[in-house]
Amino acid sequence: MKIKKNARPTMVDVAHRAGVSQMTVSRAISGKGYVSEDVKLKVEAAAQEIGYVQNRLAYGLRSENTHLIAVVLPSLANSVFTDVLTGITDAVTIHGFRPVFGVTEYSQESEEKLVQDLLSWRPYGIVLAGIEHSEATRKAIISSGIRVAEIMDVESTPISIAFGLSHKDAGKKTAEYMLSKGHRRFIYVGSQGGRDLRALKRFEGFIEALNEAEATLISTEISTLPSSLAGGLSVTEKILQSSDKPDAIYYANDDLAAGGLMYCISNGIRTPEDIALAGFNGLPFLDAFPIQLTTVRTPRYEMGWKAGNYLVDPSLASYPEGESCIDVGFELIKGDTC
Template structure:
């Protein structure tokens, strides 16, 4: 038919059906299997045909169909990464660590965002698992029962990250937020502060912030100190919120001599507020945040904080997945990596 001749001559960009291995095999005069071998660098293929195939493939602009490939080989080089948010900076940094390690493997991360919503987490997880990834990296140890069941049933490596205070499904990489809270409390008490205020996010769903808070109050309680005031926020620009909350709290409870913020962003806001108001830091009032975000480097004074080891968490988690998918006898299971965050006293903690 004319039409066919046409199509063969110069595929009119539009109604051209997608290229397959067959097209490449015909163009290079070998079997589809050989083309497949060349494209995957697997098995014995002579240099001559290899070149011929590669050329034909490039010529046509062929892009392999991984869907078909994955189905046939029962192997998917994807790693599902499920995190609560991208606007927190914490998680992009974790992703950086994951990328770093996976870049040297055939594995590829796929990110899903839950917005701190367990229901959404479950949905996202279901979606991701339906692509049959080689592994899952998921933030937190708290998940819906259904989500836990899915993870257990998936039969793939699962690494829960960020937090080690709790029962992991399989492997686990993170820091103990409870301990982090305790450490900070100790440091603050040691510096001599006694009237301590806490400022943070509303915590029903931010389990890690909650655990830090619990560890924090636990140590204070042992010394007979109670949180003198507290304030919680939700949404909005964290920096601005930090400002506002600090103002509110200092007006309400002027005798405070220390403010512990559940993250560096609101802490930075508080710091800026104090400096604005001419409040002497850390003399009159001490401040500390949590996370060690890079941002802080540019502030007029260095906020005391605690590094959450974000990049390292990402790296370690990715390494576990990579090792387990590579190693023949899919060895391990249940790895547990607890990193130790260090206090960075900055300029706002020691009372000189």
């Protein structure tokens, strides 16, 4: 007779206590296969009594389904990505899956390592934020054979399917609206040292519209720091105190823009008369501002939800045949600042 100290109970222990075979315990617990009602109750009672907890490692190894969904995000500091993660979590949890995430800090290099590492958990599917990845990352995912969904962006060729929006278009539409309000001289404010590729695409679309209208981009102010209200505030102060003051500022996102707006509110600077402002994301905290910022609202939770649903059960969502980019769209919030 074997005696193990400190060992956690297994199905064999439950089986002994319930007076059945280990396989019957497996069937009773998983609900697969035939088990009589009284045996099932006996097994459940025995499991309860000895505090049996299933071992998902053994389950996953044998059944070849971990019920894990890997999630790769640039950051947790930005609520944009926690919204997405919440959407994914809600969607996959319903189907008995669990998200397991990692953070890249906007670096393709760390994304590569992270994906390798997450794949070693043999996830059922993987969600990548963004659509640009290193060749090694793409190769690793493709050869793993698991389902992939890319989110946030649709402006490139996805590995398999993408749920996102056109950032270039969002930038362009924002510029067109600002131009329509008569603004002609712009400054662009970015962050993350330009590593946020989606922000760059918005900027690209923005520039395109400026060029078409023959308007002027005076300069760009790109900090290497992460976005923050305080950062947006200080750069706005600097811009407004310079000799070559613009008509309007386009910020890479709402954190920066809200900082700018806060500067204006605090200093009695009228918007859009003295300066026009626009951001991106449509973050909910903007609702508390006395002045509605011009911005673009994005369906973040929805992108996560859709990607999660697609991964755990592609049949749930019937997408156009052959369509690999699902554009979830965006909404231009015209606001009071342009």
